[in-house]
Amino acid sequence: MSASNPIAHAVKLARETLPPMHPAGRPFVLGGIAGTLVLRRLSKPLGAAAALATVATAAFFREPRRVPPARSGLVVAAADGLVSLIEEAAPPPELGLPAEPRTRISVFLSVFDVHVQRLPVSGLIERIAYRPGKFLSADLDKASEDNERNSVLLRTEDGQELVVVQIAGLVARRIVCQVSEGEKAEVGATYGLIRFGSRVDVYLPPGSRVLVSKGQRTIGGETPLAERKVQS
Known part of the structure; x- marks a missing residue:
């Protein structure tokens, strides 16, 4: 040619x-x-x-095919990127959950990362809450509290609650969420997108064992973030 x-x-x-x-x-x-x-x-x-x-x-805007781990009880990464924070924090108040700290894993996405978000567990989408806010650099600690965000509350098949939050960044000005309350969630399925450069927080169910470390890179829909304490 x-x-x-x-x-x-x-x-x-x-x-x-x-x-x-x-x-x-x-x-x-x-x-x-x-x-x-x-x-x-x-x-x-x-x-x-x-x-x-x-x-x-x-x-x-690429959306590569991903294959989630077959093992049950895992919480997989919701996004490609770098694990920037692992800490205890209360979930977004707009979801109406108790303000008790939960383990939060934050993944920072650069403009070079895949920017679609994927569901970290299978279950039911119970609640979706959007909150306008600032556009601070997504790698700052306070971005989780101050920036524009969209929060999704998931309930696993064994009744555990998990929260995943899309957070706009310094350049990102648009959060896309393509699921609705009441839908069944399939682990690894694409559920949204943030344009351009952003962060995704996952709040784990109590008793979960973290499987990643700060500074580690994740692959959305594939990398195990944590292992849940599966209810019998």
Whole structure:
């Protein structure tokens, strides 16, 4: 294929190297393609740069296939990223839960990470609560309390409560949650997306044993964060 056609080259590159894209990214990619067509008429180098930027945008919205661990009782990572905090904290008050501290594992997502979020356990989605807020850097401790967020309360099949929270960051200005209260949750399934650069907190059920360490990288839908104390 001729390198003089940046649009065709970009499309071919995307098909060969990128996993499927989350639907929320389609408007951005289509806009990038339109911009590439306009810029290419003005300047071939500008058109080539726009084509590469479009491929990068498609890469940001990638949604690779993931296979959760088969072992029962595990809480898997809700996002790709870096474990930035493991601490005791009360869950978001808008969920109406008791203000008793629970183990919270925070995963920070850079702009280079996969940005879809995945359900950490199977069960029932009992409550969803959105709260507007600030857009501090997501790697700061106070981002969990001050930033815009969307919280989901899950109840496992054996009755345990678990909370997963999408938190907007310094650049992220849009939280997408594509599940509803009353739906059945399947561990590892995609349930949302944050654009661009963000954080995800998981509040574990009491008695859980943490399986990750601060500074460890996680793979959403696959990396075990913790082992729950399964109720008999």
